[in-house]
Amino acid sequence: MVAMQHTSLVTTITRAASAVGALALCVSIAACGSGSPDASSSGSATASANATVPKLEGVKASGTPGEKPKIEFKKGLKIENNSAAVLQEGNGEALKGGDRICAQLTQYSAKSGEEVATTWKDNVPDCSLVYNPDNGVTNIESATLEQIANTTLKGKKLNTTIGIGVNDGSGDDNTYMLIMTPVSQSKDYTKAEGEKVKDVPADLPKVTLDASGKPSIDMNGYKGSDKLVAQTLIKGDGPKIDENTYAAVVNYTGWLLNGKQFDSSWDRGQVFDAVLGNMIKGWQEGLVGQTVGSQVLLVVPPDLGYGDKDNGEIPANSTLVFVVDILAKY
Structure with a gap:
């Protein structure tokens, strides 16, 4: 073998966060299904479609879909691990299975309420996720971030904003939210072409x-x-x-x-x-x-x-x- 094992979306997010001094994200978190299709673009987190996954409560997103959303929640918000919700419905084209998704990401500390890291600042979205809507969460304890995104974004459009709550039980300093907005999609090559x-x-x-x-x-x-x-x-x-x-x-x-x-x-x-x-x-x-x-x-x-x-x-x-x-x- 010539290289290390296959990377995941969370690895790239961790890299982006670390570049500005953020806490490293955990490597196994899970999320819910999509929210109600008629949710307001500036409303609170919509209910989970998957009853086995907790709903991310107390978080609101507002602003123009496709731009960095304004995120509101109370400092010291209690977050249940692996909770998730759709915060803002998208207005772009429907997400297509098999496409590579580029998403803007922002991490917030639940304890301080502050933004810890974001890809919006330098407009360098994370493009490590290949959207597979059939790769859903079947076991919340072993789900990956790819499964979270695939499950939560199923049936959604570009510019949808989702939130994922992380609380590993080690204390408030490691409790945070990841806010994700897919902004573009494209097909990978299957072989060299040119x-x-x-x-x-x-x-x-x-x-x-x-x-x-x-x-x-x-x-x-x-x-x-x-x-x-x-x-x-x-x-x-x-x-x-x-x-x-x-x-x-x-x-x-x-x-x-x-x-x-x-x-x-x-x-x-x-x-x-x-x-x-x-x-x-x-x-x-x-x-x-x-x-x-x-x-x-x-x-x-x-x-x-x-x-x-x-x-x-x-x-x-x-x-x-x-x-x-x-x-x-x-």
């Missing part, structure tokens, strides 16, 4: 693709490089991966120089969220500057890979060859 690069150096490994876009490779007598090679094979026209990108959503396959495959997300049938800060340096350096929709050939020398450590199917001091399709970013 313009095929014509001037790829002839001495590099040769990549061929099947009908689904899955790559295979001919090492072409290639002996490796003592420097990182990041050769774009297909140039996508999506947004650029930069130093501020948290994760790239990818499909990839990795080989040793002898042509032996050691890993492939294609074979697992599941795309991979490559959290750049957790990746080997060859990925961190090689993906920055690439664009969504692109396919990239990475040749990673040992010092930018696993060095002199034996890593299962990857022997010590191995040069690694990857073909990476960049499907989305957040």
Whole structure:
């Protein structure tokens, strides 16, 4: 394996919050179903559709849907853990299953009533959630934030504002609310799509693709490089991966120089969220500057890979060859 385990929406929220000194969010919280469809856009929290999930009480949202809402509640508000509610109905297009949702997030301390962190300030919404309305909460104790959002937003529109209450029982300092407003949605690529690069150096490994876009490779007598090679094979026209990108959503396959495959997300049938800060340096350096929709050939020398450590199917001091399709970013 070349990276850490799949990340979740809560990880990215925690990252955003930590950047301004916020408390880290818990990693397993649950939420209710959607509220009443005729709820007022400036009314109090609507009732939960899921009777097993507590309703977030005592919180109001007002303002223009799609803009940062004004949140009102009494300082010292008692919050039940895993409570949730729709605070403001959206006025955008209906949320579509399978789309990637970009949402603005704000965290409030229940104890002080103050805003702790927000993505609205720099207009950098969290885009780590792929909306799956069928992935609802079945067990409140083990539900994830993705399930919370999917359940609460089911049947809703863009610009809906939801609130989720967190109280881990460790004291008022760790009791807070997460306010979430999905503001845009888009489909991820399923494979690299763009313009095929014509001037790829002839001495590099040769990549061929099947009908689904899955790559295979001919090492072409290639002996490796003592420097990182990041050769774009297909140039996508999506947004650029930069130093501020948290994760790239990818499909990839990795080989040793002898042509032996050691890993492939294609074979697992599941795309991979490559959290750049957790990746080997060859990925961190090689993906920055690439664009969504692109396919990239990475040749990673040992010092930018696993060095002199034996890593299962990857022997010590191995040069690694990857073909990476960049499907989305957040």
